[in-house]
Amino acid sequence: MTSLDHRVKGVDHAAFPTFDPAGTVHFYRDVLGFPVVHSICAVGWGPEDHPDFIHFFFDIGDGDRIAFFYYFGAEAFNQTGRGDAYAGFGPEVPLYFIRSRHLAIHVDSYEDLMEYRRRLDASRWPVEMQIQHETIESIYTHDPNGYLVEITRAMRPVTPAEDLDANLTIDALLDVVAEPGPSLAKLLARKAELIVERAAQWELAPAGDEGRP
Amino acid sequence: MTALYVLDVPENTGIATVAAEDPAVSVGRIGPYFEITASGAITIDRRATGCRHAVWYSAVAGLPRDSRITQHDKNALRVEPA
Numbered sequence: 001m002t003s004l005d006h007r008v009k010g011v012d013h014a015a016f017p018t019f020d021p022a023g024t025v026h027f028y029r030d031v032l033g034f035p036v037v038h039s040i041c042a043v044g045w046g047p048e049d050h051p052d053f054i055h056f057f058f059d060i061g062d063g064d065r066i067a068f069f070y071y072f073g074a075e076a077f078n079q080t081g082r083g084d085a086y087a088g089f090g091p092e093v094p095l096y097f098i099r100s101r102h103l104a105i106h107v108d109s110y111e112d113l114m115e116y117r118r119r120l121d122a123s124r125w126p127v128e129m130q131i132q133h134e135t136i137e138s139i140y141t142h143d144p145n146g147y148l149v150e151i152t153r154a155m156r157p158v159t160p161a162e163d164l165d166a167n168l169t170i171d172a173l174l175d176v177v178a179e180p181g182p183s184l185a186k187l188l189a190r191k192a193e194l195i196v197e198r199a200a201q202w203e204l205a206p207a208g209d210e211g212r213p
Numbered sequence: 214m215t216a217l218y219v220l221d222v223p224e225n226t227g228i229a230t231v232a233a234e235d236p237a238v239s240v241g242r243i244g245p246y247f248e249i250t251a252s253g254a255i256t257i258d259r260r261a262t263g264c265r266h267a268v269w270y271s272a273v274a275g276l277p278r279d280s281r282i283t284q285h286d287k288n289a290l291r292v293e294p295a
Contacts, residue, residue, distance in 0.1 A: 132265060156223065159222060161220060161245035165220050185276070191275040192216075192276050193275075193277075195274065196243065199244030199245065
C-alpha cells in the first residue's frame with residue numbers, strides 16, 4: 001500500500017504511430033463511433049530527420065483519448081509480417097508475448113459491449129474473441145495498424161477483499177523476484193505466509209484501511 | 214496438514230462448497246479467505262464447482278510450504294502434503 005495521495009485523473013491520451021491513417025479514421029470514427037476531438041498538423045521540427053506529421057485524437061469516453069501519429073513520407077518500419085505498426089518480431093518470439101500488449105476500453109454494461117460487437121462485426125475488423133475472464137467480459141479485435149484492442153465490461157464490482165488480495169500478491173511477488181528462480185509456486189507459498197500474517201486482522205480493519213498490515 | 218487459501222468472492226464459492234463435501238476436508242476462514250485444510254490430500258472436481266476456466270486457473274490464493282499442488286487441470290485441483 002502507498003501513503004501518497006492519489007491525484008491523477010485517468011488517461012489523457014495513449015499515442016501510437018500509424019501508416020494507415022485512412023483505415024485508422026475509418027475504424028475508430030466510422031466503425032466504432034469515437035469522435036475526432038483534436039488534431040495537430042506540424043512541419044517537422046527539432047531533429048533534422050523528423051518528417052512533417054499529423055497527430056490526431058479520438059475520444060474513448062470520459063474525456064480520455066487515443067491518439068495517432070502519421071508521418072508524411074515515412075514507410076512502415078516493420079517488414080517482418082509479425083507484430084504491428086510500432087514493432088516487428090521474429091519467429092523466435094511466441095504469440096502470447098506479441099499479443100500481451102493491448103489497450104482495453106471500458107463500457108458500463110453487457111448491452112453496450114454487444115453494441116460495439118455489432119459495430120465491429122459489420123466492419124472489416126470483426127470481433128476475433130469474446131471471453132469471460134475472472135470478473136470482466138471482453139471482446140477483442142486488431143485495428144488497421146495491428147494493435148490489439150479490447151472492449152470490456154465488469155460482470156460485478158471489484159470488492160475490497162480483492163484489493164487486499166492484490167496487495168498481498170504484489171508484496172509476495174516483490175519478495176519472490178528478489179530471489180533467484182521466481183515461480184508461481186514460490187509466490188503462492190510466500191502469499192500463504194502473508195495471508196496468515198495479515199488477512200486475519202483485516203476483518204477488524206476500519207473501512208478505507210483495507211489491505212494495510 | 215494440507216492447506217490452501219481461496220479468496221471468498223462469488224466466483225470461488227463453488228470451490229469451497231465442493232471441497233467441504235469431502236468429510237476429511239475442513240473449510241474455515243482467515244479474513245476474507247477460505248482456509249481449506251485436511252490431514253491428507255485435498256481433491257476438488259472442477260466441473261462440480263461450476264468454475265469456468267479463467268476462474269479455475271486463478272483460484273488458488275496461497276499454498277503453505279508444507280503443501281504442494283500435484284494436479285491443476287481442467288478436471289481437478291489436487292493438493293498433497295509436500
